Amino acid sequence: MAPNSSAIRPKDELDLADQLSHELVRFVRLITKAKTQVAAQGPDGIERAAYAILFCLIHEGPQRTSKLAEYLHSEISTISRQSSALVQHGLVERQADPEDGRACLLAPTGEGLRVFEENRKQRNVWLAGVLGNWTQEDRETLNELFGRLNTDIENNFPDMGDTTVPQQSKGA
Amino acid sequence: MAPNSSAIRPKDELDLADQLSHELVRFVRLITKAKTQVAAQGPDGIERAAYAILFCLIHEGPQRTSKLAEYLHSEISTISRQSSALVQHGLVERQADPEDGRACLLAPTGEGLRVFEENRKQRNVWLAGVLGNWTQEDRETLNELFGRLNTDIENNFPDMGDTTVPQQSKGA
DNA sequence: AAATCTGCTTGCATGCAACAACTAAAGTGT
DNA sequence: ACACTTTAGTTGTTGCATGCAAGCAGATTT
Numbered sequence: 001m002a003p004n005s006s007a008i009r010p011k012d013e014l015d016l017a018d019q020l021s022h023e024l025v026r027f028v029r030l031i032t033k034a035k036t037q038v039a040a041q042g043p044d045g046i047e048r049a050a051y052a053i054l055f056c057l058i059h060e061g062p063q064r065t066s067k068l069a070e071y072l073h074s075e076i077s078t079i080s081r082q083s084s085a086l087v088q089h090g091l092v093e094r095q096a097d098p099e100d101g102r103a104c105l106l107a108p109t110g111e112g113l114r115v116f117e118e119n120r121k122q123r124n125v126w127l128a129g130v131l132g133n134w135t136q137e138d139r140e141t142l143n144e145l146f147g148r149l150n151t152d153i154e155n156n157f158p159d160m161g162d163t164t165v166p167q168q169s170k171g172a
Numbered sequence: 173m174a175p176n177s178s179a180i181r182p183k184d185e186l187d188l189a190d191q192l193s194h195e196l197v198r199f200v201r202l203i204t205k206a207k208t209q210v211a212a213q214g215p216d217g218i219e220r221a222a223y224a225i226l227f228c229l230i231h232e233g234p235q236r237t238s239k240l241a242e243y244l245h246s247e248i249s250t251i252s253r254q255s256s257a258l259v260q261h262g263l264v265e266r267q268a269d270p271e272d273g274r275a276c277l278l279a280p281t282g283e284g285l286r287v288f289e290e291n292r293k294q295r296n297v298w299l300a301g302v303l304g305n306w307t308q309e310d311r312e313t314l315n316e317l318f319g320r321l322n323t324d325i326e327n328n329f330p331d332m333g334d335t336t337v338p339q340q341s342k343g344a
Numbered sequence: 345a346a347a348t349c350t351g352c353t354t355g356c357a358t359g360c361a362a363c364a365a366c367t368a369a370a371g372t373g374t
Numbered sequence: 375a376c377a378c379t380t381t382a383g384t385t386g387t388t389g390c391a392t393g394c395a396a397g398c399a400g401a402t403t404t
Binding site for chain 1: 192204315318324
């Protein structure tokens with residue numbers, strides 16, 4: 001079953017939207033599958049999802065749970081759970097927030113950095129494989145457009161928040 | 173918390189891979205969130221995930237469960253369940269496969285088409301909003317590169333299958 | 345110091361996908 | 375033609391990730 005009809009090239013905007021939507025869900029499916037295959041947890045028992053936290057902490061510095069949630073578009077509770085796991089495994093440590101005793105700043109530990117670096121390498125090896133035949137230019141273009149897409153999606157969230165797409169009509 | 177260090181522009185391939193990885197997970201998070209916000213199920217009680225099946229059937233014609241599973245990178249059982257739901261709600265119908273009595277060809281019903289169309293419109297409205305400020309050229313480029321990315325990821329799956337990224341070292 | 349607010353954690357429910365056990369229909373060999 | 379194996383799909387169970395809501399402890403206000 002090779003993509004035939006709509007999967008060749010866009011004729012007009014609507015077709016393009018269709019196609020892009022398709023690529024979007026295709027991508028999500030692929031990643032979902034990849035996630036299950038790469039094993040749910042690293043040998044350190046860290047949730048896959050928790051690496052995003054590590055990434056954020058490393059790139060942005062120690063953060064509060066709430067900030068992380070905001071940044072990662074997750075529930076605070078989710079971050080809380082994942083952070084706990086990271087702390088338990090010694091990849092992240094809690095520091096008392098000098099400005100607020102209730103809050104705890106999460107910061108990567110040396111071990112956390114090391115583990116993250118290794119993961120980063122793994123991921124990059126994989127990505128390099130995937131993009132092996134790409135020209136440098138295309139890679140950069142993809143990167144840039146992808147980033148823009150994400151940003152634009154982020155900016156379009158508020159609308160979805162209350163517009164909450166009603167979807168179709170029929171009642172059964 | 174604005175992206176600072178590595179989130180500006182790629183210096184070399186490794187940095188680019190880093191950045192792209194980041195965009196990838198960012199995207200997944202965004203979509204994940206979007207999915208939950210758009211409501212778990214359509215008013216017809218159909219799982220969100222099932223729409224991919226509808227899409228596939230409409231674009232590729234009646235298919236067997238197994239083909240769908242292959243195409244959508246899902247387990248047959250998953251497809252089976254979702255298909256059942258679609259059948260129950262009259263969006264898809266089972267046709268006996270003339271070539272094999274065990275198999276059933278799944279085909280969209282008129283109602284299925286209608287419902288899908290409505291969903292498509294919704295999605296396109298949203299996408300149009302997201303890509304509102306893009307030039308047509310950029311949109312097409314994104315679409316093309318995204319498609320290529322997906323294809324290349326698909327092709328790199330076999331490796332992941334058994335290489336199953338060992339990840340890091342320390343045992344704690 | 346009592347009332348309130350806020351940041352985080354925990355319990356419960358949901359959605360989704362995988363694995364396994366099972367049914368039924370084809371093929372195969374004698 | 376009849377048992378035996380293989381193949382297609384369905385259903386039950388399990389497990390994971392997430393969101394919501396309730397609870398808890400530290401901070402703030404009056």
